[in-house]
Every structure is written in C-alpha cells, then in structure tokens.
Amino acid sequence: MEFDYLIAGQGIAGTLLSYSLLQAGQRVLVIDEHKPNSASRVAAGVINPVSGRRFEMAWMYDQLYPFAVHTYRQLEQLLGVPVFRERDIWMVLPSEQMRAAFQAKTSQGAARQYTQPANAALWEAWLHQPYGAALVKGATVLLQHLLPAWRAYLESRRCLWPERLAPSLLQVSDSGVAYKGAKARALIFCEGAQVTGNPWFGPHLPFLLNKGEVLKVHIPGFDSENIIKRSITLVPQEKEVYWVGSTFVWDYPDELPTAGKRAFLEEGLQQLLKVPYTVLDQLAGIRPSGKDRRPMMGLHPQYPALGVFNGLGTKGCSLAPYMAHALTQHLLHGKPLLPETDIKRYFNG
Numbered sequence: 613m614e615f616d617y618l619i620a621g622q623g624i625a626g627t628l629l630s631y632s633l634l635q636a637g638q639r640v641l642v643i644d645e646h647k648p649n650s651a652s653r654v655a656a657g658v659i660n661p662v663s664g665r666r667f668e669m670a671w672m673y674d675q676l677y678p679f680a681v682h683t684y685r686q687l688e689q690l691l692g693v694p695v696f697r698e699r700d701i702w703m704v705l706p707s708e709q710m711r712a713a714f715q716a717k718t719s720q721g722a723a724r725q726y727t728q729p730a731n732a733a734l735w736e737a738w739l740h741q742p743y744g745a746a747l748v749k750g751a752t753v754l755l756q757h758l759l760p761a762w763r764a765y766l767e768s769r770r771c772l773w774p775e776r777l778a779p780s781l782l783q784v785s786d787s788g789v790a791y792k793g794a795k796a797r798a799l800i801f802c803e804g805a806q807v808t809g810n811p812w813f814g815p816h817l818p819f820l821l822n823k824g825e826v827l828k829v830h831i832p833g834f835d836s837e838n839i840i841k842r843s844i845t846l847v848p849q850e851k852e853v854y855w856v857g858s859t860f861v862w863d864y865p866d867e868l869p870t871a872g873k874r875a876f877l878e879e880g881l882q883q884l885l886k887v888p889y890t891v892l893d894q895l896a897g898i899r900p901s902g903k904d905r906r907p908m909m910g911l912h913p914q915y916p917a918l919g920v921f922n923g924l925g926t927k928g929c930s931l932a933p934y935m936a937h938a939l940t941q942h943l944l945h946g947k948p949l950l951p952e953t954d955i956k957r958y959f960n961g
C-alpha cells in the first residue's frame with residue numbers, strides 16, 4: 613500500500629496534521645493505539661487569550677486564534693458534529709491586587725480587545741467572588757466530539773490502523789519508510805508524551821512532561837455557558853456537569869489519578885462554590901511540554917524520512933491548527949518553519 617505520509621498518533625496533533633495533509637491532497641495513513649487517557653482525551657479544550665497572574669497575551673495569539681477558528685469551523689462542516697464553541701471566561705479575581713493588575717493590564721495594549729469588566733451580580737448566588745470578576749473572550753474545542761468523529765472519518769476512508777506503531781518493525785531509508793506493507797515518503801510522529809521513548813527523537817528533544825489531573829462534577833441547578841476560572845477552572849460539559857481542572861506535577865511515579873490531587877481540586881471547588889456538588893469521575897493525563905514551551909516540529913536531520921509534531925504543552929487546541937498547517941507547508945513546499953518551533957534548534961545546539 614502506497615501513501616504519501618504515515619502519522620503515528622491521533623491526539624490533537626495527529627488529527628490536525630492528518631487533516632491538513634489530506635486537505636493538501638496527500639494520501640495519509642494514521643496509526644494510533646487509542647490511549648484513553650492521552651492528553652487530548654483528558655483536556656478540556658480551553659482556548660484562553662491571556663494567561664498567568666499578569667494577564668499577559670498568549671504567544672502569537674493574534675495569528676493562532678483566527679486560524680484555529682477557521683480550521684475548527686471547516687472540520688465542523690466536514691464531520692457534521694459540533695467541534696468549536698466561543699465562550700466567555702468568567703475570571704474570578706482572587707484579591708484586590710489582582711483586580712488592580714487586571715484593570716492596569718487590560719485598559720491598554722493587545723489584551724484590551726479580549727477582556728471586559730463583568731457584572732459580578734450574575735453568579736452571586738453560586739460563587740464566592742468578593743473581589744469581583746472579569747470577562748475574557750475565550751473558546752472551547754469539543755475534543756470529545758472532534759477526536760472520535762475524525763477517527764471515524766479516517767476509518768471510513770481506510771486511512772486508520774488502530775494499533776501501536778512498533779519502531780522495531782519500521783524500515784527507514786533516506787527516500788522513505790515502510791511499515792507492515794505500508795510505504796510512504798515520510799512518517800511523522802505525533803505521539804504526545806510517549807515521544808520520550810521514541811528512539812529517533814526521544815534522546816534529542818528536551819521534554820519537560822507534566823501530569824495533570826481533573827475531576828468531572830455535577831453541580832445541581834448551576835447551568836453556566838461561561839468557563840469559570842479562579843485557582844481552578846470549571847468548563848461546562850453537559851447540563852449541570854463540569855470539567856474541573858487542573859493540576860501540574862513534574863515528578864510523578866505513574867499516570868494514575870491520586871487522592872491528593874482530588875483533595876486539592878475539591879479544596880479549590882469549595883473556595884469557589886457556594887453550593888454543593890458531587891464528583892462523578894477523576895482523570896489524569898500527561899502534557900507533552902518542552903523546556904522552552906514552544907512546539908517541536910520538523911524532519912530529523914539524519915533521517916529525513918522521519919519527522920515529529922509535538923511539544924504542544926498546555927495549549928494544544930490553539931496551537932495545533934496553525935502549526936499543522938505550517939508543518940504541511942514545510943513538508944510539501946520546503947517553506948521554513950518558525951525557528952522557535954523547528955527541532956533544528958536542538959539538533960544544532
């Protein structure tokens with residue numbers, strides 16, 4: 613079987629890269645073992661223009677966001693499922709200083725167009741918010757719809773092998789790759805956190821993986837369209853059900869949910885909510901973050917038939933569409949990658 617590209621992994625990276633290559637008329641085979649707790653399956657899919665205690669604009673947001681909206685809308689049309697939703701982020705300000713910092717930052721500069729003060733009375737009966745709240749224009753990618761719908765689309769076109777790609781069975785030459793009867797010009801690894809075990813890329817790329825845990829909770833009577841953010845973030849799922857996250861741990865013995873992080877998330881919930889809730893589920897996943905918090909993509913300098921698309925860290929949903937397109941342009945037309953995303957920065961250094 614002849615393909616143009618093989619892709620290992622169908623998280624948000626493999627999904628957007630396979631979409632971009634198919635759009636460009638390439639023949640693609642995606643090989644994915646379907647890990648239920650992959651980062652993309654645990655994530656809430658939030659896109660937030662500002663981050664941190666200083667309300668700084670996210671990196672390249674003015675380019676990334678419009679491209680993401682356009683791409684997710686196209687996917688929505690193609691797949692016939694809801695994929696993208698613009699949502700205001702109701703940011704509960706935790707102190708007087710934070711309120712002043714928010715006002716100073718958002719009264720000028722780029723963050724201004726994405727933010728506005730909020731009428732705190734709206735959620736007064738539900739939330740503790742003595743220092744008020746602010747509204748930030750954000751969005752959610754509905755990963756729980758997008759990932760299975762894209763998988764079904766690939767299956768229907770015979771472009772998906774539901775299995776783990778075993779590196780020992782891969783034949784690599786300068787002109788291409790062969791894997792169990794499938795031949796292609798190149799294989800692009802979109803393995804998320806599992807890339808650290810990849811024999812070609814793992815040893816070269818400085819990953820700083822971190823584990824995140826989340827809860828799914830039911831809050832009777834509380835039906836918000838907004839994402840609610842304080843020390844924790846509540847993201848609406850179905851009616852009265854919220855994703856609550858998340859934690860960051862760089863040193864962890866395994867990928868399993870822990871009692872300690874459940875207690876931490878519940879403490880955040882109790883500080884925020886004036887009403888009772890029930891925990892329905894707890895999940896944990898590993899974020900594929902790099903040391904400089906930038907994507908890692910490109911072809912291997914010594915094995916030009918092998919490539920990688922990774923390092924999406926905490927922002928897979930805003931980064932993946934734009935970066936997948938940039939990688940496609942690089943693969944098909946030799947267009948240079950942004951230096952801060954190109955893996956050459958590690959192979960040369």
Ligand SMILES: Cc1cc2nc3c(=O)[nH]c(=O)nc-3n(C[C@H](O)[C@H](O)[C@H](O)COP(=O)(O)OP(=O)(O)OC[C@H]3O[C@@H](n4cnc5c(N)ncnc54)[C@H](O)[C@@H]3O)c2cc1C
Nearest residue numbers: 621623624625645647652655657658777804824927928929
């Ligand atoms: C708790 C938590 C909350 C998050 N919240 C958000 C958020 O709100 N917004 C946001 O933008 N980002 C969020 N993120 C980050 C986001 O999830 C990641 O940036 C993104 O999912 C990374 O996608 P990926 O495709 O690179 O990796 P993954 O999602 O890990 O996907 C990798 C895929 O490759 C497969 N695979 C790996 N190796 C092989 C192999 N050898 N053969 C076959 N298949 C293989 C795996 O089974 C998996 O399906 C969150 C992450 C976590 C953990």
